[in-house]
Amino acid sequence: MPIIRRRGWEIAEQYVTPESAVMNRRGMLRGAVAMTILPAAFARADDALAPNPLYKAGRALTEEKYATTYNNYYEFSESKNLWRDAQALKQRPWSLQLAGMVSQPRTIDLDDLLKQVQLEERIYRHRCVEAWAMTVPWTGFPLSQLVKLADPLSGAKYVAFETVQDKTMGGLHSPFYPWPYVEGVTIEEAANDLAFMSTGLYGKPLPPQNGGPIRLTLPWKYGFKSAKAIVKVTFTDKRPTTFWEAIGPSEYGFWANVNPAVSHPRWSQARERLLGSDEMVPTQLYNGYADFVANLYADRKNEKLFM
Ligand SMILES: Nc1nc2c(c(=O)[nH]1)N[C@H]1C(S)=C(S)[C@@H](COP(=O)(O)O)O[C@H]1N2
Ligand SMILES: [Mo]
Helix, strand or coil: CCCCCCCECCCCCHHHCCCHHHHHHHHHHHHHHCCCCCCCCCCCCCHHHHHCEEECCCCCCCCCHCCCCCEEEEECCCCCCCHHHHHHCCCCEEEEEEECCCCCCEEEEHHHHHCCCEEEEEEEEECCCEEEEEEEEEEEEEEEHHHHHCECCCCCCCEEEEEEECCCCCCCCCCCCCCCCCCEEEEEHHHHHCCCCEEECCCCECCCCCCCEEEEEEECCCCHHCCCCEEEEECCCCCCCCCCHHCCCCCCCCCCCCCCCCCCEEEECCCCEEEECCCCECCCCHHHCCCHHHHHCCCCCCCCCCC
């Protein structure tokens, strides 16, 4: 199969995962497609993926069972053990509202959206602000493709993302939190090729606990920026107040770029714990993606970029 898109941050998959794991995943993937049990979010991916592009992961893939059973999703619970509860969140029908400073505000059905984008697989590192980390294969499409579809007005400077509020989410009853979960990036960050919308994980539809059916994935930022279960995307000229920023601005800012040298007020960010092995490894500036994103911040030296 041809490699459709290969960029500097991609390396061959054999460098990050044992060959047997690759073969199993590919075999399983093809089998599933053959049985046509998968929604569009995934069905086209087998062709698009090709000999899986691989990324400068420099690490083994996290075992799927850890990535899908140890989660942060406060709408469901403050505990990490919420994956069973999250199965109640219906994944279809699902639609996204494209709102604010766009040529034509509208609501788009997720499956219609997925017909208009190029799905691919990307293996990204993920670094939670709490200092755990994983390396997982996402299926999805660059956020820039969604921006293009939305057709923002020239004055739009930020893109805000809002998570669904559903009756199956027990955590929403907690009045302590400023629901809905809102995240945001600048329009320049949204245009960066690393910024990704994920609809799949490990070659399967994105599990509800990981943010299915569609989530933001920003691998150079702390994990809380990657909002789950997106229902609204708003283009605006005002910087949105994000969920965690509203709760603790001195601990969780708007920029939240990963930096081992800038401690969280209550703990060091120098190292991270790999899900599964619990091995501690050094954290990297921009989570190792500096070559691709550092230029976004060249003119923002006076901002609190790393918190
Ligand atoms: N809506 C919503 N999105 C969210 C969160 C959340 O609580 N609610 N937690 C964030 C945090 S802190 C992290 S580390 C990642 C975790 O993603 P994962 O569970 O798929 O590993 O989701 C992020 N997105
Ligand atoms: Mo996190």
